[in-house]
Amino acid sequence: MIECRTFDVGFFERAPEKFVFEREIDTTPEGLFEVFEDENSWPIWGTGISKVDWTSPKPYQVGTTRTVTFHGGGMEVYEVFIAWEQNREMAFCLTGATQRVWWSFGEHYLVEDLGNGRCKLRWTVAYEPRFVFAKIHRFVKPAMKFWLGMLADNLVKYVREQPQHAAAAA
Secondary structure, three states: OEEOOOOOOOHHHHOOEEEEEEEEEOOOHHHHHHHHHOOOOHHHHOOOEEEEEEOOOOOOOOOOEEEEEEOOOOOEEEEEEEEEEOOOEEEEEEEEEOOOOEEEEEEEEEEEEEEOOEEEEEEEEEEEEOHHHHHHHHHHHHHHHHHHHHHHHHHHHHHHHOHHHHHHHO
16 A cells, blocks of 8 residues: 555645535435445446445444545555535545555535435545656646546436435435
8 A cells, every 4th residue: 555645624725636516416415425325336426436345334434444446457545534424524535545646635525405305515626646647637637627527427317316315305
């Protein structure tokens, strides 16, 4: 494992690189967190993810850990959650990865209840690129922004197509 620098939620404001995506989703905050907690859902809507393993037991909270494996080279990342307020907020940062891509990397999910079985997700991806990725970052940044936006759209579509979650909006 190649260690990454850990941080607190303040990093999402001061990160050298970040993307922010907002999407309205046809489910309640509870329904959305059910999707987030379901390790089997991530590989379906999270294009590029092959496996998610929660390495801490429920209930998930600050300090919870998870391992995510990606297609194409099988990179694994090791995450620790630095914020967790059920049905409202979760954030993680990497403690390490199997490839030297980032000095620091994390994601912050803020969920706002819009009522009538709908919610709004504000998803922030923040990082500091490392080594080769830092050198080519300006060239790959547009593709990364596109891919992450596609993931946000995939999540909206996934929830809409899951009766147990979309039904909450009815």
